[in-house]
Amino acid sequence: MTGRKQFDVDEALDKAMAVFWQRGYADASLDLLSAATGLGRGSLYGTFTGKDELFRRALDRYCATYGARYEDALTAHPGDPVRAVEAFFEVVLARIGDPAVPKGCLVAQSAAQSEVLTADSATHVRHLLDRQRARIRAALDDSHADPGTLDDLATYVLAVNQSLAVLSRAGIPDGELRAVVRLTCETVANQLTAVG
Structure with a gap:
């Protein structure tokens, strides 16, 4: 289409996701996102209607990228729930240790900022946490x-997962994170043996 700038929406979401992940919602200004x-503000608003929708779409992109890995790990060991949890944490630690992405977890960081999010975005973050718990x-x-x-x-494992993200962002060494997982x-x- 002549006169209109064409761009890859997924690529834009990946870049916006990195900004939200590094800076948090409150510090991810439209200037930084642009x-x-x-993309200019007009293109951002034209495609995403504003920062809030862009944030939710970036969260969904994050969860689509990492959620499948978690799902694969949790379903790879039918009949062995402990091994499934171990596999889940292996994926978590691999993501935390990946130097190609920001430290921590976008969902954990967003949950910690729930008070500054719009009601729709705070609800969206809670939904993503509930989905992970499920x-x-x-x-x-x-x-x-x-x-x-x-x-x-399930709530305990979810809480530890979110805590690992916070600890990694604070610079806690990998060995200590692995001790928490162990x-x-x-x-x-x-717990499963005691009640089994």
Whole structure:
């Protein structure tokens, strides 16, 4: 189309995602987002209607990129929920340790900033956390524990995952993060054995 700038929406979302991931929602100004994506404000508003929708779309892009990896890890060991949780954390640690992406987790960082998000975006972040918890809970279903214990363990694993992201962003060494994962997996195994 003559006279209109063409651009790759997914590429723009990847670049915006990196800004939100590095800076957080509050500090990701439209000027920073425009500079990162190479799009003027008009193009940003024309495509995404504003910062808030761009943020939610960037979150969805983040979850599409990493969510499939988590899902694969959690479903790769049917009948062995402890191994599924271990595999999940292996993916988490690999992402945290990847020097090609910002430290931490976009969802964890966004959850920590919920008070400055719009109601729609805060709800969206909560939905993404709930979806991750549901994936973990489904992997734990392969045990004989009562549903209440499995619910509690799913929330516990979710909480540790989000904590790992915060700790990694604070510069905690990989060895210490791995110690947290080891203790978490031992706790899950012990809880499932105690009630199995």
